[in-house]
Amino acid sequence: MANDNKRFQAIISHCKEYGFIFPSSEIYDGLSAVYDYGQWGSELKKNIKDYWWKSMTQLHENIVGIDAAIFMHPTTWKASGHVDGFSDPMIDNKDSKKRYRVDHLIEARIAELENANNMGEAAELQEKMDALLAADDLVGLKQLIEDEDITCGVSGTSNWTDVRQFNLMFSTQLGSVTGEANEIYLRPETAQGIFVNFLNVQKTGRMKIPFGIAQIGKAFRNEIVARQFIFRMREFEQMEMQFFVRPGTEDQWYEQWKNERMQWHLSLGIPGSKYRFHDHVKLAFYAKAACDIEYDFPFGFKEVEGIHSRTNHDLSRHQEYSKKKMQYFDPEINQNYIPYVIETSIGLDRTFLMVMSEAYWEEDLSTADKQDSRVVLKLPPKLAPIKLAVLPLTKKDGLPEIARQIMDANKPHFRCFYEEKDAIGKRYRRMDALGTPFCVTVDHQTKEDNTVTIRYRDSMQQERVPIHSLKGIVDKQIS
Ligand code: GAP
Numbered sequence: 001m002a003n004d005n006k007r008f009q010a011i012i013s014h015c016k017e018y019g020f021i022f023p024s025s026e027i028y029d030g031l032s033a034v035y036d037y038g039q040w041g042s043e044l045k046k047n048i049k050d051y052w053w054k055s056m057t058q059l060h061e062n063i064v065g066i067d068a069a070i071f072m073h074p075t076t077w078k079a080s081g082h083v084d085g086f087s088d089p090m091i092d093n094k095d096s097k098k099r100y101r102v103d104h105l106i107e108a109r110i111a112e113l114e115n116a117n118n119m120g121e122a123a124e125l126q127e128k129m130d131a132l133l134a135a136d137d138l139v140g141l142k143q144l145i146e147d148e149d150i151t152c153g154v155s156g157t158s159n160w161t162d163v164r165q166f167n168l169m170f171s172t173q174l175g176s177v178t179g180e181a182n183e184i185y186l187r188p189e190t191a192q193g194i195f196v197n198f199l200n201v202q203k204t205g206r207m208k209i210p211f212g213i214a215q216i217g218k219a220f221r222n223e224i225v226a227r228q229f230i231f232r233m234r235e236f237e238q239m240e241m242q243f244f245v246r247p248g249t250e251d252q253w254y255e256q257w258k259n260e261r262m263q264w265h266l267s268l269g270i271p272g273s274k275y276r277f278h279d280h281v282k283l284a285f286y287a288k289a290a291c292d293i294e295y296d297f298p299f300g301f302k303e304v305e306g307i308h309s310r311t312n313h314d315l316s317r318h319q320e321y322s323k324k325k326m327q328y329f330d331p332e333i334n335q336n337y338i339p340y341v342i343e344t345s346i347g348l349d350r351t352f353l354m355v356m357s358e359a360y361w362e363e364d365l366s367t368a369d370k371q372d373s374r375v376v377l378k379l380p381p382k383l384a385p386i387k388l389a390v391l392p393l394t395k396k397d398g399l400p401e402i403a404r405q406i407m408d409a410n411k412p413h414f415r416c417f418y419e420e421k422d423a424i425g426k427r428y429r430r431m432d433a434l435g436t437p438f439c440v441t442v443d444h445q446t447k448e449d450n451t452v453t454i455r456y457r458d459s460m461q462q463e464r465v466p467i468h469s470l471k472g473i474v475d476k477q478i479s
Pocket of ligand 1: 188189190191221223230231232233234236237238240303304305306343345346347348349350
C-alpha cells in the first residue's frame with residue numbers, strides 16, 4: 001500500500017509536470033476537487049471520448065448520440081428523484097468541524113483491518129455497513145462508527161454529530177430574480193437529458209426498440225469528501241448510454257451490456273485481472289439490478305463504470321410529472337408500453353486516471369557502467385496524445401527541411417510533434433514521458449536514401465524504414 005501510494009503521488013506529479021492535468025485556478029491556490037486538463041491531457045481525454053463514442057455509436061447501428069444542455073427544467077430533478085433523494089449520509093466531528101461521508105469513514109477502517117491482515121473482521125464490518133446503508137439506518141451507522149471506535153483524522157476524537165443526509169446537487173438562479181421558482185440545478189448526471197429526449201429521438205430518428213441513446217457531457221456534484229485527485233471531482237464528465245428495451249427482455253440485455261462493456265475495457269489493453277464486477281447490495285427502489293466495473297487503482301479496486309437495470313422508472317416519472325406520454329408503440333407485438341432501460345455510465349475522468357495508472361512506468365535501464373532510468377507512459381497508441389514525433393538529428397545540413405516535409409505529409413492524418421532542441425536521447429525521453437509511441441529521426445543517411453530511423457517507445461528498438469512507409473506503420477497501430 002505504501003508503495004502504491006508513492007506510485008499514485010508520482011502519477012499526480014507526472015500529470016502536472018508534463019501538461020496533462022493542473023489544479024484549477026492554481027494561481028489562486030486551486031479549488032478543491034476541480035481540475036483543468038492541459039495541452040496533452042485534453043488530447044488524451046478527447047481520444048478516450050472519441051474511442052467510447054465510436055464504439056458505442058458507430059459500431060452499434062441502433063445507438064445514436066445526443067448533446068443535451070447542462071441546465072434542465074427544474075421539474076426534471078423532482079421527477080428523477082434527485083431533489084428528494086440524491087444525498088449521502090454524512091457525519092461531522094464536533095471538535096474539528098470536519099465533515100465526512102459515513103461510508104468513507106468506515107471504508108478507511110476496513111482498509112486498516114485488511115492491511116493488518118484481519119480479513120475476517122474486515123469482511124464482517126463491510127457486511128454490516130452494506131446492510132445499514134441498504135436500510136438507510138442512520139442511527140445504526142452512527143452506532144457502528146462508535147462501536148468501531150473510529151476517530152476524526154484531524155481532532156483525533158470521536159465526538160460525532162448524528163448522521164444526516166446531505167444533497168449533492170449544486171443549485172443556482174435563472175434570470176435576475178431570486179426565489180425558489182427560479183432555482184435551477186447543474187445536472188448531477190447526463191442521463192436525464194437522454195430520458196427527456198427519448199421520444200424526440202425515437203420519432204425523428206424512426207428508431208425501433210431495442211435502441212440506445214448515448215451522450216458525453218459534464219456533470220456536477222457537491223462531493224463533501226473530495227479526494228484521490230481526479231477520481232472524485234465536483235465537476236466531471238460522464239459517458240452514458242440508455243438502452244431502451246421491451247419489458248421482459250431487460251435481464252438478457254443487462255447481461256449483454258455487462259459483457260460488452262467489459263470487452264470494451266479489455267480492448268484498452270488492460271488485463272482482466274485488473275478488473276472485477278461488484279454487484280450493488282443497496283439497490284435504488286426502482287432498480288432491478290446494478291453493478292460496477294471496478295479497476296485496481298493504485299489505491300485499490302474502485303468503481304469506474306456502473307451498469308444499471310433501471311426498469312421504466314425514469315420514463316414513467318417524466319410521464320407523470322410532464323403529463324406527456326412516454327409510450328412507444330411496438331409494431332412487432334402491436335402494443336404500447338413504456339420501455340425498460342439498461343444504462344451504462346462511465347466516468348471520463350476516472351477512465352483517464354485508470355488509463356494513466358496502467359500506462360505509467362518507471363524503468364531502470366542501468367548497465368554495468370552506467371546508471372540510467374526512464375519514465376514512460378505505455379499508452380495504447382490509439383489513445384496517445386501524440387502519435388509520431390519527428391526529430392531532425394541536427395538543426396542544419398537540410399535535416400530540419402526534410403523533417404518538416406514528413407510533418408506536412410503526416411499531420412493531416414494524426415497528431416505529430418516536431419522537436420529539434422536538445423540531444424536526441426533527451427528528446428526520446430521526453431516523448432516517452434508523454435507516451436508517444438513512435439519517434440522518427442532524420443539524419444544524414446536520410447538525404448541519400450529517403451529512409452529514417454523509427455524508434456518504438458515500449459521496446460526502445462530502432463529500425464530504418466522508408467519515409468513513405470511511416471503513415472502505414474502508425475495507422476496500423478492506431479486504427
Ligand atoms: N446515471 C447514473 C450515474 O450517474 P453514478 O454511479 O452516480 O451513476 C456514474 O455515476 C459514473 O460517473 C461513475 O461510475 C464514475 O465513473 C463517475 N462519477 C460519479 N461521480 C463522480 C465524481 N464525483 N467524480 C468523478 N467521476 C464520478
